[in-house]
Amino acid sequence: PVLVVDFGAQYAQLIARRVREAGVYSEIVPHTATAAEIAAKGPVALVLSGGPSSVYEEGAPRLDPAVFDLGVPTLGICYGFQVMAQTLGGEVANTGLREYGATDAALTGDGGVLLGGQPAEQNVWMSHGDQVSKAPEGFEVLASTGATKVAAFGNYEKCFYGVQWHPEVKHSDYGQKVLENFLHKAAGLANDWNSGNVIAEQVARIREQVGTGRVLSALSGGVDSAVSTALVHEAVGDQLVAVFIDHGLLRKGEREQVEQDYVASTGVRLITVDARETFLSALAGVSDPEQKRKIIGREFIRAFEKVQADLIAEAAAEGDPIRFLVQGTLYPDVVESGGGTGTANIKSHHNVGGLPEDLQFELVEPLRTLFKDEVRAIGRELGLPAEIVGRQPFPGPGLGIRIVGEVTADRLEILREADAIARFELTQAGLDGEIWQCPVVLLADVRSVGVQGDGRTYGHPIVLRPVSSEDAMTADWTRLPYDVLSKISNRITNEVREVNRVVLDVTSKPPGTIEWE
Ligand code: XMP
Secondary structure, eight states, X not given: OEEEEEOSTTHHHHHHHHHHHTTOOEEEEETTOOHHHHHHTOOSEEEEOOOSXXXXXXXXXXXXXXXXXXXXXXXXXXXXXXXXHHHTTOEEEOOSOOEEEEEEEEESTTOHHHHTTSOSEEEEEEEESOEEEEOOTTOEEEEEESSOSOSEEEETTTTEEEESSOTTSTTSTTHHHHHHIIIIIISOOOXXXXXXXXXXXXXXXXXXXXTTOEEEEEEOSSHHXXXXXXXXXXXXGGGEEEEEEEOSOOOTTHHHIIIIIIHHHHOOEEEEEEOHHHHHHHHTTOOOXXXXXXXXXXXXXXXXHHXXXXXXXXXXXXXXXXXXXXXXXXXXXHHHHHSOSOOOOOSOOOOTTOOOTTOOOEEEOTTTTOOHHHHHHHHHHTTOOHHHHTOOOOOTTGGGGSEEXXXXXXXXXXXXXXXXXXXXXXXXXXXXXXXXBOOEEEETTOOEEEEEXXXXXXXXXXXXXXXXXXXXXXXXXXXXXXXXXXXXXXXXXXXXXXEEEEEEOOOOBTTSOSSOO
């Protein structure tokens, strides 16, 4: 793989995704990895990420200098560029000249293999206080900006390159081109990582792991469980049974999507458990968000265990126990839980499929190396319904955490209608690509006065929470066109009973989380 060395602050994941978009498989390693550990992974190239520190600060993240003796093509980005310069004998200084945001960069000479063929002037995205004041020996300066003489450099012989700007962000005009030039031209790597060969590779891997064993999968209706289940089905066919638990907290039409469209397109053997009553009674009288999450998580496990017991008994009677469980774990989860940076537990996340530890199953996790956009591409390649593959992220606890207040059947009905209208209008307006997700929230404990027809009303507000994001870790509220907001608002207040007001959430994350609970 191409190894992306992580110097912190989540830049590495974006770089790893861009490398894969260039058709080359990538993985992330922490900057604390030693040269031997890095060599053991057989890297075909290294990319050193940006980071929030200053290279000459006490305790600033470093890289084992022996990494530069491995003979592997290396690209340094921002902080990684400075680490490279400093380690190889150049100089990094704080000149008091800072550059943030869009900056003009000018090529020096022909720009070398990294920037060659690009316009002499280009717009790049900067975010730095320090700068490389002197390139190490053997390096040629490839670009500069008003404030930074050495904004990019290269050592052709060693195949070491660096840029002060962030080629991984879309605001850098030729950013992706810089990465592609490094990967394909400088390092000579082929563009051959795509969803077709990921499927073939995973199918082979699953067959090897599972053999003739039986596999159980929990479908939530979301993208990850839908694609991981379909992949396993592709690999082992009817050795797989999928379970779908209808907890009554689903959105309009979701159960039908799974039971009809998904099954029709995959041929997966599906068992639906109708647990709506059980969940509702367990949630009666509860309005505390954390308590709701815990109850939903617990009831989910109970419902799953019940059907699992039946299936196990059936399988055992046939002399062939169920030994495997499918999980839709994605690469960011793997990186984040292995990163060991101790991210605070802001909310107790419950993933449908997040099952108790004492289950005696071996996990099958075919998406462990993949990012969300790759999972979607694979889903499309496998022929899954577009509504499922294109679905926005939806929390495991479902609409249960989008009703502020107690969850009741009646309130769920109201929220489902409002949510369906918002989703329909956003899709109609062609905005699905622009928003990451748009939670629709019912403030069930709030009432406000309105006037509808000739009468006074005293109803509930619905909140629209459209956000744009790359990874849900941070998000900004999406500036939806007023006419679309107006359409949604009119339709919801006209068509959904008990709702007399629609409000827009204009908070970024942080400080607000995406969901309200
Ligand atoms: P927050 O609200 O923490 O949400 O900003 C970040 C992303 O995670 C989703 N989310 C959840 N997903 N189980 C899930 O599977 C959960 O308990 C859960 N809570 C939030 C949320 O929709 C957003 O995409």
